[in-house]
Structure formats: C-alpha cells, structure tokens
Amino acid sequence: xxxxxxxxxxxxxxxxxxxxxxxxxxxxxxxxxxxxxxxxxxxxxxxxxxxxxxxxxxxxxxxxxxxxxxxxxxxxxxxxxxxxxxxxxxxxxxxxxxxxxxxxxxxxxxxxxxxxxxxxxxxxxxxxxxxxxxxxxxxxxxxxxxxxxxxxxxxxxxxxxxxxxxxxxxxxxxxxxxxxxxxxxxxxxxxxxxxxxxxxxxxxxxxxxxxxxxxxxxxxxxxxxxxxxxxxxxxxxxxxxxxxxxxxxxxxxxxxxxxxxxxxxxxxxxxxxxxxxxxxxxxxxxxxxxxxxxxxxxxxxxxxxxxxxxxxxxxxxxxxxxxxxxxxxxxxxxxxxxxxxxxxxxxxxxxxxxxxxxxxxxxxxxxxxxxxxxxxxxxxxxxxxxxxxxxxxxxxxxxxxxxxxxxxxxxxxxxxxxxxxxxxxxxxxxxxxxxxxxxxxxxxxxxxxxxxxxxxxxxxxxxxxxxxxxxxxxxxxxxxxxxxxxxxxxxxxxxxxxxxxxxxxxxxxxxxxxxxxxxx
Numbered sequence: 311x312x313x314x315x316x317x318x319x320x321x322x323x324x325x326x327x328x329x330x331x332x333x334x335x336x337x338x339x340x341x342x343x344x345x346x347x348x349x350x351x352x353x354x355x356x357x358x359x360x361x362x363x364x365x366x367x368x369x370x371x372x373x374x375x376x377x378x379x380x381x382x383x384x385x386x387x388x389x390x391x392x393x394x395x396x397x398x399x400x401x402x403x404x405x406x407x408x409x410x411x412x413x414x415x416x417x418x419x420x421x422x423x424x425x426x427x428x429x430x431x432x433x434x435x436x437x438x439x440x441x442x443x444x445x446x447x448x449x450x451x452x453x454x455x456x457x458x459x460x461x462x463x464x465x466x467x468x469x470x471x472x473x474x475x476x477x478x479x480x481x482x483x484x485x486x487x488x489x490x491x492x493x494x495x496x497x498x499x500x501x502x503x504x505x506x507x508x509x510x511x512x513x514x515x516x517x518x519x520x521x522x523x524x525x526x527x528x529x530x531x532x533x534x535x536x537x538x539x540x541x542x543x544x545x546x547x548x549x550x551x552x553x554x555x556x557x558x559x560x561x562x563x564x565x566x567x568x569x570x571x572x573x574x575x576x577x578x579x580x581x582x583x584x585x586x587x588x589x590x591x592x593x594x595x596x597x598x599x600x601x602x603x604x605x606x607x608x609x610x611x612x613x614x615x616x617x618x619x620x621x622x623x624x625x626x627x628x629x630x631x632x633x634x635x636x637x638x639x640x641x642x643x644x645x646x647x648x649x650x651x652x653x654x655x656x657x658x659x660x661x662x663x664x665x666x667x668x669x670x671x672x673x674x675x676x677x678x679x680x681x682x683x684x685x686x687x688x689x690x691x692x693x694x695x696x697x698x699x700x701x702x703x704x705x706x707x708x709x710x711x712x713x714x715x716x717x718x719x720x721x722x723x724x725x726x727x728x729x730x731x732x733x734x735x736x737x738x739x740x741x742x743x744x745x746x747x748x749x750x751x752x753x754x755x756x757x758x759x760x761x762x763x764x765x766x767x768x769x770x771x772x773x774x775x776x777x778x779x780x781x782x783x784x785x786x787x788x789x790x791x792x793x794x795x796x797x798x799x800x801x802x803x804x805x806x807x808x809x810x811x812x813x814x815x816x817x818x819x820x821x822x823x824x825x826x827x828x829x830x
Contacts, residue, residue, distance in 0.1 A: 318479070318490060319497045322346070325475045326498065329468065333457050339502040340450040340569065341458075342472065343495065345404075347576045348448075349476050350491060351396060351431065352404035353483050358394055359386050374400050387434070395440030395585035402427045408477040411470035421466050425453050443575060443585040450569050492549075492581035499544050499577070503703050514543055515614040516701060518742040519665060520550035525751045526663040526693075526713055527610040528554040538562040538608035540595040540651055541615045545574035548588075549581050551610060561588040562603055564595045596621050596647050599631075608655055611662035615648040617705065618667055623647065630654070635683050637676040645670045646680045649712065653690060656716055661692075663713045668696070671710060671779040682777040685724070685769070690714045693725040693754055696781045698733040700740040710781070713754070724772060725757050726784040727764045762787045 322342075330338035359370035363382070373382050387397040400406070407427065411420045428448040435444040459465040481491040496517075503514035515523075528534065528551060537551045542563030552558045561583060565571040571592040578588045591600035621644040623632070631654040632638055632647070639647040645666050652662050670677065671694065684691050693713040700706040708730060729750050733740040749763075759766050765784045775783050821828045 314482075315490060315493055318481075318494045321479060322494055322498055323501055325472070326501075329472055329475065331468075335502060337457050339498075340573075343498060343573065343576065344448060344451040345472055345476060346491075346495060346498075347580060348428065348431075349404040350481065350483070350580055351394075352398060352402075353481060354394060355390065355396075355398045356403060357483060358390055362386055362389055370400050391435065391438045391440065395435060395438070395579075396431050396444055397434040398427070398431060402430060404473065405477060408470075408473040411466070411473055418470065419462070419466050421453050421462065421469060424469065440585045443579075443588070443590075446568075447572055447575060450572055492577075495577060495580045496546060496549070499546065499573070514703065515547050515665070516703070517546070517550070518747060519614070519697070519701065520547050520612075522695075522742075522747055522750055523547060523612045523614075523663045523665070523711065524550040524554045525747075526711070526754060527551065527612055527661045529661065529751075529755050531555060531609075533557045533559075534609050535559045535657075536562060536606070536608045537610040537612065538603070538606075538652075538655060539611070539613050540564050540599075540648065540655070541566075541613050542574055542590065543570055543614070545577040545590070547612045547614065549577065549583075551612060552581075552583075559587070562590075562606070562608065563588075564591045564593060564600055564603070566592070566594045568592060596623075596644060596651060597626060599651070603655065606655065607657035607660070609657050609660045611652045611656055611660065611664075613648065613652060613662075613664040614702075615645065615664065615666070617645070617707070617709075618642070618669065619644045621647060635680050637679040637683075639680065640676055643669070643673075643677070646677050649684075649714070650680070653684075653688075653714060653716075656714070658716050661713065661715050663711055665697075665709050665711055668708050668710055668780075670712070671781070678777065681779065684714070685772060685777055688716075689718060689721055689769075690716060691724055691779075692718055692720070693727065694779050694781060695727040695750060695754070696730045696785075698730050698740045698742070700738075701733065701742060703739075720757060723757075723766045723768050724779075725754060725764065725766055726779075726781055727753055728781050728785040728787055729763070730781075731787070 326338065326342045330342075356370050363369060363373070363386070368376070373379055373386075376382060383399065390397045407420050407424055411418055428451060432444050432447055435441045453465065453469065458468050483491065499514055500517065524547070527537075532555050534551070534555055534557070537548055537558055539545075539547050540563070542548060542565050545563060548561045548563055552561075561578065563574065565574055571590060574590050578590070579585070589600075589602060591603065593600065620642055621639075622641065623638040626632070627638060631651050635650060639645065639650070649664065649666070652664060656662050670681070691712065692715050695711040695713070697709045697711065699708040702709065727750060729746065732742070732746040732749065734743055735741075753760060753764050757766060758764055763785065767784045771784070772779070818828045
C-alpha cells in the first residue's frame, strides 16, 4: 500500500471518529460513506462537464448565468446520463453545498437543500438505463434523524462539519490509473465492520478471505465474462475478483438487506465500475432470485452466505435449482441451498468458491444426501479447504471453503487442505498473512499433497468414508510427542526439591526477624 493510500485511509477514519460524537458507529457509517459517495459523484460530474465544455472555452462553474444556460445544461445532462448514469447541476455539487454551509447567516442552513440534491440525483435517472442502479440510493441518509442532533441547528452544524472536512481532501479522481478513493471506501467499510460485531457478517467479508476466493476462481484465467455473488453484501468479494484479472465483463449480485444493497451499489460506482457493467438485485436469493439472473450462467461465482441461516423451502420445492437432488436443505440450515443455487447459476467452464461452516462437511440426513449427489452423481466437488477459527467478524467458528466446477480436469480425486493452524493473532482476531494465503492458493493450483497440510483423496476413499468430508479424515495433522528422558525428569524434580527447601529457609528467616510464626 502506498503512502498516499495509507494517509487517505487514516484521514477518513479520523474524520469518522472525530465527528460522530456519541452516535453509534454503525449509524454514522451510512452518513460518512454516503457523503463520500456524494462528493465522488460531484467530482466526476465536474470532470465530465469540463471536458464536454472545453471546446467552448467554458468550465462547468461558468454555465449558470450564461446566455445559453438552459441549452448547455440540457446537452450536458443528456451526455452525462449515458456516460455517468446521473446528472448534477453546478449549484447541486458537493463543493457548493459545503461552501454555503460555511458562509454564515441564513445560507448556512443547508439540510433541506441537501436532501433535495440527493433526491434529484436519483430522480435524474428516471426513465434512463441507469434508473435501477441509482433508485433509492440515498434512502439511508435521513437528514431529519435525531441521531444527528436534537435541534435543526445541531444537525446542520454536524453535516456542515462533515462536508467541510471531506471538501478539504483530494480524491485524485483525475488520475485514471488510480483507485485511491475506491480502496479508501473499501477500507472504511472494513473498519466499520470490525466494530460492528455480529452485524458485520451481513455486509463484509474480510479482505484476506476475499483474496483467497478470488484467486481460486480466477485460476488459469486473466479475463472473465462475468462474476456473480448471490449474497453480495457490500460487494467486496465481487470487486476483489476484478483485482485478480485484467478484465471482468459484468458484475452480478443479490443482497436481501436494503441498506447493504445500497452500500454495494455505491461501492461498485466508487470503484469506477460503469453502471452498464453491474446488476445488483435487492431480494432474498433463495426464495426470490433475480428474474434477470435466473437464466444466466456465470463464469466465476464467489460467496460468503450467512452461516446456517433459516429459510422456507416449502414454496419452492419443485424449483429446478433444487429438484434434481431429491432433497432440500433443512429449514434450520440453508447452507447447501446456497450451494445448489450457485451450482445452478454456474457456467460449464466456470468455477465457484464459497465459505461455509464446517458442519456442511459431515452433517447427515438431507445434507449428507446432497453432499453425496455433488460427489457421486455430478462429480462437481473439486476441493475442500479448512480455514482458521475466528477470522470472520461476529463469529469465532471455524469455516471451510468449497470449490466446485461443472467440468473438472481432475475428475478422479478431491483435494483437501487443512489451513486451520496457519494464522497470526492480532488483538482478538485471527488473521491470514500473505504467506498463508499464498500457501493455500498454490497448493490448490498445483493439487499437491503436503505432509500434515494437504491430501489428494481418490473418490474411492471418499466413498469409503461414506461421503463424510471432515478434513481430519484425510489430512493427518497429528504431531507425535518426543520421547521422555526419565532420568532428566528425575533430576529436575530433585533440583526443584532443593529450591523449595532453600526458599522455605529464606521465608523462615524473614519470619523470625519479624517475630511472627512461619506459614509452614
């Protein structure tokens, strides 16, 4: 990470901490991220408009009051809606609102106008191709909330402070090669997740895990037609995949939580993913999959579904995503339902990698039946990777990664990797270092058997284990203790006895000097 990146990350995080006051960090997240996004949209709008106006010798701030103001704005809006997906007037830009808030007098009250601007951004897309991507995008920025302050003056003062601090930061959007702001936005999401406890799992996958999944599904490829995440949260997994290849044709995802769904769309745009290249849908993936996605097949699929979530399969028991298996995942544990959904959406040349709780490896009944179907009937399970406990925010349970393909090059074996002991303790969290990640990925790509780390099991061995995938059945990590030298132990006990007698004598001497009884 460059010095500029580190500095921007720290600056934004300091602003968030300094300005939120007594507000819960989870609540303030939506405001600070939303305003950063607003500044990003404003700057992109300015850069785009200035480029369009350059042949006329104008800049965007010179349009208001120009004799041809209406015609110029109309032309810029038409062009911006196609190129950017939205439109902002010069008077609606972030810098203008920040300036007004610091002007003093009546003009310093900007709450009402700010709310109108955020609404106008969404409404500018109505009837255009980007409408679904910008609709209700700012609905979590409630500028009337008492969380911002008890009075209108207090609310306004806090918002003006946030805008002022952000206005003083250069996001370097002019640099086409830099993703400085996108990375900073991702950093902030991660920082808020680290303090959000159990809620964090709803919207964020730690970057260390995202990197593993991304590298697994991009093995042997430098371009992808599409990547999909059925439980995409803030979109960090989808964006991580893009860092591992030269190009991704399209990003697709689904997220049930409306706030997180908005966060994901913002994250996509902040990473300069054009609105025509992503499609994120807000609904429950298992019960209400996106109509646009249902007939699509994706080259790469990554996911960190909610662990052992409850679901209701009764209404969709004949759904073709699940019916071939003959069994539905139990109502109390939807883990395999997500796997079935992803396999259905996977292209024939694709790879999927998802994080799941260890129970999917050995639980019986319907889950055992589904597991056997994936191995025996379709032979789609390529690898099982055990991760350390306590690497996810909000849960300390150990997890695993399942890698599946519809067309496996190594159809006669399944690779098992036990990486559960490879981590570094950082405060209360276990962390995978780059060397741990590299070891997992290289072992998978080379399909190596490594002593006490990985094992290439034949399908016959898996059958003999009754399709139980519990990793210790295949990877022996037992460390035999060295021989005990009884003579040395005996001498150590004698030495300890001497030390105890010497210590007792010293204590007795102190007690005698003090005129008190010895404690023994």
